[in-house]
Amino acid sequence: MTDTPLISSPEHSVEGFVREFLRELNFTQGTVLERASTNDTYLALARTVRHYLMARWMETTTAHYRRQPKAVAYLSAEFLLGRQLDNALLAADLEEIAAEALASLGLDLDVLRQAEVEPGLGNGGLGRLAACFIDSLATMSVPAIGYGIRYEYGIFRQTFVDGRQFEEPDHWLDNGSPWEFAHPEHEVTVSFGGHTEKYTEGEGEDAVERSRWVPGWQVLGVPYNYMVPGYRNGRVNTLRLWSARATHAFDLKIFNYGDYAEAVRAQTFAENITKVLYPEDSTPQGKELRLQQQYFFVACSLRDFIDQLLPEGFDLHRLHERICFQLNDTHPVIAVPELMRILVDDHGFAWDEAWEVTRRCFAYTCHTLLPEALEVWPVELLGRLLPRHLEIIYRINDEFLDEVRETFGDDELLVRRMSIIAEHPFRAVRMAHLATVAATKVNGVAELHSQLLRDKVLADFANLWPDKFTNVTNGVTPRRFVRLANPGLSALVTEAIGDGWVTDLDRLRELEPFADDPEFRRRFREVKSANKQRLVELLERRDGITVPTDTMLDVMVKRLHEYKRQTLKILHVISLYDRIVSGELDVDQVVPRTIVFGAKAAPGYVMAKEIIALINHVGTVVNAHPVASRVLHVAFPANYDVTVAETLVPAADLSEQISLAGKEASGTGNMKFALNGALTIGTDDGANVEIRQLVGDDHFFLFGLTEPEAAAIAETGYRPSAYYEENPTLRRALDLVAKGEFSGGDRSVFEPVVSNLLGEDRFMVLADFQSYLDAQDRVEAYYRDPEAWSRSAVLNVARSGFFSSDRSMRDYLDRIWHAEPLGD
Numbered sequence: 001m002t003d004t005p006l007i008s009s010p011e012h013s014v015e016g017f018v019r020e021f022l023r024e025l026n027f028t029q030g031t032v033l034e035r036a037s038t039n040d041t042y043l044a045l046a047r048t049v050r051h052y053l054m055a056r057w058m059e060t061t062t063a064h065y066r067r068q069p070k071a072v073a074y075l076s077a078e079f080l081l082g083r084q085l086d087n088a089l090l091a092a093d094l095e096e097i098a099a100e101a102l103a104s105l106g107l108d109l110d111v112l113r114q115a116e117v118e119p120g121l122g123n124g125g126l127g128r129l130a131a132c133f134i135d136s137l138a139t140m141s142v143p144a145i146g147y148g149i150r151y152e153y154g155i156f157r158q159t160f161v162d163g164r165q166f167e168e169p170d171h172w173l174d175n176g177s178p179w180e181f182a183h184p185e186h187e188v189t190v191s192f193g194g195h196t197e198k199y200t201e202g203e204g205e206d207a208v209e210r211s212r213w214v215p216g217w218q219v220l221g222v223p224y225n226y227m228v229p230g231y232r233n234g235r236v237n238t239l240r241l242w243s244a245r246a247t248h249a250f251d252l253k254i255f256n257y258g259d260y261a262e263a264v265r266a267q268t269f270a271e272n273i274t275k276v277l278y279p280e281d282s283t284p285q286g287k288e289l290r291l292q293q294q295y296f297f298v299a300c301s302l303r304d305f306i307d308q309l310l311p312e313g314f315d316l317h318r319l320h321e322r323i324c325f326q327l328n329d330t331h332p333v334i335a336v337p338e339l340m341r342i343l344v345d346d347h348g349f350a351w352d353e354a355w356e357v358t359r360r361c362f363a364y365t366c367h368t369l370l371p372e373a374l375e376v377w378p379v380e381l382l383g384r385l386l387p388r389h390l391e392i393i394y395r396i397n398d399e400f401l402d403e404v405r406e407t408f409g410d411d412e413l414l415v416r417r418m419s420i421i422a423e424h425p426f427r428a429v430r431m432a433h434l435a436t437v438a439a440t441k442v443n444g445v446a447e448l449h450s451q452l453l454r455d456k457v458l459a460d461f462a463n464l465w466p467d468k469f470t471n472v473t474n475g476v477t478p479r480r481f482v483r484l485a486n487p488g489l490s491a492l493v494t495e496a497i498g499d500g501w502v503t504d505l506d507r508l509r510e511l512e513p514f515a516d517d518p519e520f521r522r523r524f525r526e527v528k529s530a531n532k533q534r535l536v537e538l539l540e541r542r543d544g545i546t547v548p549t550d551t552m553l554d555v556m557v558k559r560l561h562e563y564k565r566q567t568l569k570i571l572h573v574i575s576l577y578d579r580i581v582s583g584e585l586d587v588d589q590v591v592p593r594t595i596v597f598g599a600k601a602a603p604g605y606v607m608a609k610e611i612i613a614l615i616n617h618v619g620t621v622v623n624a625h626p627v628a629s630r631v632l633h634v635a636f637p638a639n640y641d642v643t644v645a646e647t648l649v650p651a652a653d654l655s656e657q658i659s660l661a662g663k664e665a666s667g668t669g670n671m672k673f674a675l676n677g678a679l680t681i682g683t684d685d686g687a688n689v690e691i692r693q694l695v696g697d698d699h700f701f702l703f704g705l706t707e708p709e710a711a712a713i714a715e716t717g718y719r720p721s722a723y724y725e726e727n728p729t730l731r732r733a734l735d736l737v738a739k740g741e742f743s744g745g746d747r748s749v750f751e752p753v754v755s756n757l758l759g760e761d762r763f764m765v766l767a768d769f770q771s772y773l774d775a776q777d778r779v780e781a782y783y784r785d786p787e788a789w790s791r792s793a794v795l796n797v798a799r800s801g802f803f804s805s806d807r808s809m810r811d812y813l814d815r816i817w818h819a820e821p822l823g824d
């Protein structure tokens with residue numbers, strides 16, 4: 001980057017590492033090796049690794065500021081980062097050096113890496129996607145910054161009591177986080193509440209009617225910077241997460257009156273804004289605090305970008321030439337009226353001038369198809385919390401509806417349908433409509449999803465602005481989810497085709513010929529078995545769960561949601577159990593299988609929690625049954641997170657992607673499993689479609705209704721009980737649950753789950769049951785031929801390079817951001 005390094009990096013050697021580590025242990029941790037706790041040594045290790053990345057970070061930041069390239073700001077309410085240590089060691093090419101240096105001091109890197117607490121600042125796919133994307137942007141040397149929220153408490157810790165989910169707060173910051181750098185000197189003041197007042201600027205015909213915001217209260221936003229190291233390219237981008245503080249943390253006068261609680265009320269009130277992550281995935285909570293969180297981090301981020309990253313006196317008329325703010329779903333969309341407010345109210349722009357800039361600065365990614373997942377904010381609440389923003393949204397809407405009428409004539413039904421303001425059931429702001437009106441581009445996250453956005457969810461907008469709509473299929477970072485998570489496979493692949501694949505995943509294609517090499521397949525199976533052994537040890541150590549090592553590993557890990565159909569999976573297990581116990585199936589003919597679930601349910605999602613309880617109760621009965629347990633084992637480790645995924649995914653043989661077609665926007669777990677050599681059983685939904693097209697029908701177990709078929713059945717009326725009456729296998733499985741087979745004979749326990757399936761079954765579990773069972777029979781038949789299975793597994797790896805988040809970033813750069821990597 002620059003000829004003279006800003007700061008010097010420690011020596012890239014075992015000796016250099018030891019020196020740096022001991023300095024950190026002694027001078028920062030204030031202890032000596034002999035007396036150091038695991039947390040001391042872990043923190044010293046983390047800081048040592050930081051030092052090796054610091055120079056690159058400073059150089060990257062300085063270069064971005066000096067050269068002012070077009071950049072990307074990724075605005076996301078969630079970043080599911082996972083543990084940082086291993087990724088930093090990999091990026092800085094320090095893995096071996098660190099392991100050897102620590103070993104020379106009698107320390108074990110494996111033990112220290114376990115000391116790291118995972119920052120659970122996200123719910124699921126959307127949050128993890130953001131983390132994969134910023135990793136790719138750094139590795140591709142793209143000038144980019146991630147902006148988000150530093151929740152004091154991340155996604156809740158899940159525990160099971162009698163198979164039922166309980167939630168505990170996620171104190172992830174208890175021991176501090178060595179990966180963050182607080183910068184209170186760059187704090188931002190954020191306003192809320194109050195009212196607006198009109199005033200006239202200028203005299204006579206130059207007089208302009210203006211509006212100003214008179215806020216009711218304010219808080220401070222303190223930025224915490226996190227390194228986002230590129231993979232061995234000398235670049236380190238920044239993730240900036242905001243934490244709320246009171247403007248006046250402590251009121252001494254009130255304290256002296258003895259009202260201690262009142263004295264710190266402001267601080268408590270402010271801190272509440274970034275206290276905890278809302279644990280809903282795909283079903284937003286319309287709570288006021290949630291809107292406060294969204295506006296808080298957006299206001300901090302826009303202010304920060306304009307004040308800290310743009311040069312003094314930068315002409316904001318050209319803001320769109322310098323930055324594209326990517327809106328990760330509707331959560332940050334309040335950024336649109338916020339930028340208008342900054343340009344008009346703070347910088348005196350005329351409305352049209354400001355809109356000309358604003359409508360070129362944003363792009364919007366939609367991550368869902370569920371109508372209930374599209375955020376709407378009541379105008380009553382938005383007007384009370386952000387009165388100036390509501391005014392601005394109304395004006396944006398007025399001008400937009402004028403354009404609709406000009407284009408389509410006076411079709412009031414259309415106008416009402418497209419309006420940013422919904423009139424029923426209450427007046428509310430449709431955030432997806434606001435995002436679509438303001439964005440330069442709107443994209444879905446898989447081909448099918450983007451098509452359904454055009455054809456259904458946002459059809460009116462696609463009709464008005466066809467060129468605004470595009471697709472960027474999701475991706476995952478190969479650094480964390482292959483190179484780090486699956487060192488066995490990585491070594492095997494690198495031996496075969498070199499290590500170029502780590503930053504150019506399409507190179508995996510060169511593996512295709514090895515699928516026909518019996519020796520390569522043998523070694524591939526060896527790696528898979530070793531990964532299974534690692535998983536068995538983890539489940540034993542972490543959850544006290546004992547699972548057999550030599551079975552087919554059938555894995556379903558994702559948030560618990562009815563559209564993802566964990567019920568279909570457990571009905572398959574129940575049916576297998578039923579047919580084995582009844583003797584219909586000869587137990588010796590059944591392929592030994594271990595079914596592993598991982599899933600958190602939003603605390604308020606009652607049906608999801610009932611389904612978790614059913615899975616755990618079925619597991620208890622199956623695992624204890626003298627016959628069935630010989631070939632069937634159910635495991636449900638609690639508190640599924642990124643760290644568990646990193647051990648679980650490489651061990652899997654079968655990846656369950658069984659959502660009702662047309663409901664899962666993309667999925668990203670499906671990509672991680674395929675890249676780690678698991679075969680997918682799935683519907684033609686989300687990115688499953690593209691996985692099947694790339695790996696080939698012979699290497700994918702497809703089943704179920706297609707989206708058009710499911711839509712047609714829903715249209716004409718779906719009667720789930722008909723499938724119950726017509727299909728004895730299905731009936732027996734449901735009857736077992738209903739009669740209390742898995743609840744000690746108590747019929748009431750799972751009655752809600754059964755009656756919901758027989759009554760509404762919104763996601764057509766019963767309609768897809770038989771097709772799913774038939775596909776599982778194909779899985780069993782195929783798994784009996786290890787050569788054929790491992791050939792398909794190798795081909796899944798070889799043909800899944802497309803699902804790299806680097807490719808996703810290339811698509812965003814080419815189609816949406818029109819930015820490019822910053823060369824040396």
Ligand SMILES: [N-]=[N+]=N[C@]1([C@H](N)O)O[C@H](CO)[C@@H](O)[C@H](O)[C@H]1O
Pocket residue numbers: 124125126127129281282329367368445474664665666667668686
């Ligand atoms: N919110 N949201 N949406 C999701 C996931 N639940 O987080 O975003 C993910 C990331 O785009 C998608 O893969 C997934 O299908 C979709 O449901």
